[in-house]
Amino acid sequence: xxxxxxVAVITGxxxxxxxxxxxxxxxxxxxxxIADLSAEAGxxxxxxxxxxxxxxxxxxxxxxxxxxxxxxxxxxxxxxxxGRIDVLINNAGxxxxxxxxxxxxxxxxxxxxxxxxxxxxxAQAVAPAMVSQSYGKIVNIxxxxxxxxxxxxxxxxxxxxxxxxxxKAGVIQLTKTLARELGPSGINVNCVAPGFFLTPLTGSTRxxxxxxxxxxxxxxxxVLNRPGKVIELxxxxxxxxxxxxxxxxxxxxxxxxxxxxxx
Numbered sequence: 001x002x003x004x005x006x007v008a009v010i011t012g013x014x015x016x017x018x019x020x021x022x023x024x025x026x027x028x029x030x031x032x033x034i035a036d037l038s039a040e041a042g043x044x045x046x047x048x049x050x051x052x053x054x055x056x057x058x059x060x061x062x063x064x065x066x067x068x069x070x071x072x073x074x075x076x077x078x079x080x081x082x083g084r085i086d087v088l089i090n091n092a093g094x095x096x097x098x099x100x101x102x103x104x105x106x107x108x109x110x111x112x113x114x115x116x117x118x119x120x121x122x123a124q125a126v127a128p129a130m131v132s133q134s135y136g137k138i139v140n141i142x143x144x145x146x147x148x149x150x151x152x153x154x155x156x157x158x159x160x161x162x163x164x165x166x167x168k169a170g171v172i173q174l175t176k177t178l179a180r181e182l183g184p185s186g187i188n189v190n191c192v193a194p195g196f197f198l199t200p201l202t203g204s205t206r207x208x209x210x211x212x213x214x215x216x217x218x219x220x221x222x223v224l225n226r227p228g229k230v231i232e233l234x235x236x237x238x239x240x241x242x243x244x245x246x247x248x249x250x251x252x253x254x255x256x257x258x259x260x261x262x263x
Contacts, residue, residue, distance in 0.1 A: 001055060002242040004029035007082045009075075011065050011122055012092030014041035016199035017141065020230035021089055021237050022049060026056035028238065030087070033078055035063040035122075037092070065092045065118030075125035085129040087241045090119040090140040090171075095164045108163045115167035116174070123178055127187065136187035137241045140175050143168040144195050144256050168193070172252050179250030188249050190240045195256025196221065197228040223258025 008025050012018040013034035022032045026049050036042040042060035049058035059081070063074045078085055094114045096107045119140050130136025145161055146168030175191040182189055196218040206214060219226050236255045239245055254260050 001029035002238065002244065003087070004055070006030045006086040006241075007033065007078070007084055008087035008089065008241065009033045009035055009078060009085060009122075009126060010089040010091055011035045011063070011118065012037075013089075014038060014045040014060070017194070017197065017230055017233055018089070018091040019045055020234040021091065022058060023052075024231070024234040024238050025087075025241070026052075026054040026058060028242075029055040031056055031082060032058045033082075034058060034060040035065070035074060035092070036060065037062065037064055065122055066113035068121045071118075071121045071125045075122075075129070078126075079129050084133055085126045086133075086135065087137045088122060088126045088139070089237060089241065090122050090138070092118055093141065095161065097161060098163075099160050100162045103160075103162065111163035112167050112170075115164065116170040119171050119174060123174075123189075127182060130187045131182070131185045134186040136182070136185075137245075138178065138182070138187060138189040139237050139240045140171050140189070140191045141237075142171040142175070142191050142193045142252065144193050144254065144259055146170070146172050146193065147260065175252065176250045183249050188240075188245065190245070190248055190250065191252040192233065192237055192240065193252050193254045193256065194233050195228060195254070195259040197230055197233060199230065221259050222256060226257065228255065228257055 003025055008030045010018050010022050010032060013022045014036035022034055025032050034042045034045055039062035046058040046060040061074050064070050092114055094111055096111055098107050123138055145165040172191055175189055179189040233255050236253055
């Protein structure tokens with residue numbers, strides 16, 4: 001088992017990609033800590049995981065990753081409960097599709113607060129525990145949008161994604177900086193940039209018809225001509241969180257079905 005008894009914090013771990021990562025980690029023996037904005041969703045996910053009979057286990061905490069004090073208190077609570085923090089998966093994310101000329105400061109702030117500041121706050125909160133152990137794995141979830149996606153959402157979906165693209169570009173660069181600063185302390189910091197995956201976020205700002213059009217348009221952007229499966233992304237994150245990736249630092253792994261080859 002690649003994560004046997006490792007304590008792994010997963011933000012946004014109650015659903016979608018985060019839940020898939022949590023499920024996969026528990027299969028590999030991890031003690032997963034789900035940090036989610038929804039206490040109810042986090043509790044439900046932890047109960048389901050613990051009831052599945054895997055070698056690992058799951059706990060949950062309600063956390064707003066954009067609130068620095070909450071994040072610090074959460075990290076302290078995890079450290080006190082488990083005695084260590086081995087892995088951090090910065091997965092929590094939001095989006096607001098707005099045309100650039102119509103986007104309000106509230107739209108910009110809502111996305112940047114979670115998608116970029118949240119990554120910074122969580123990494124800063126858990127890093128001291130990792131430094132004290134001389135061991136840690138931080139994997140940030142970015143997006144191909146952070147490397148040059150179009151300024152509007154494909155498939156007829158409403159609005160653009162300027163704030164989201166800016167946040168994810170920031171995550172990619174933050175990953176490089178953290179890798180340089182934390183690497184000498186035995187901490188590997190890397191990033192995964194997903195292409196198009198079907199998750200609850202896909203339909204959060206779209207009608208069913210828009211989702212259908214969006215899927216058809218986005219799937220064709222990849223060389224493999226299909227959306228990704230969340231288990232495929234979870235396996236990639238697992239690799240970077242494991243000791244198999246012990247000599248990888250500051251890198252962005254594109255899990256996009258070849259989409260970046262067509263950009």
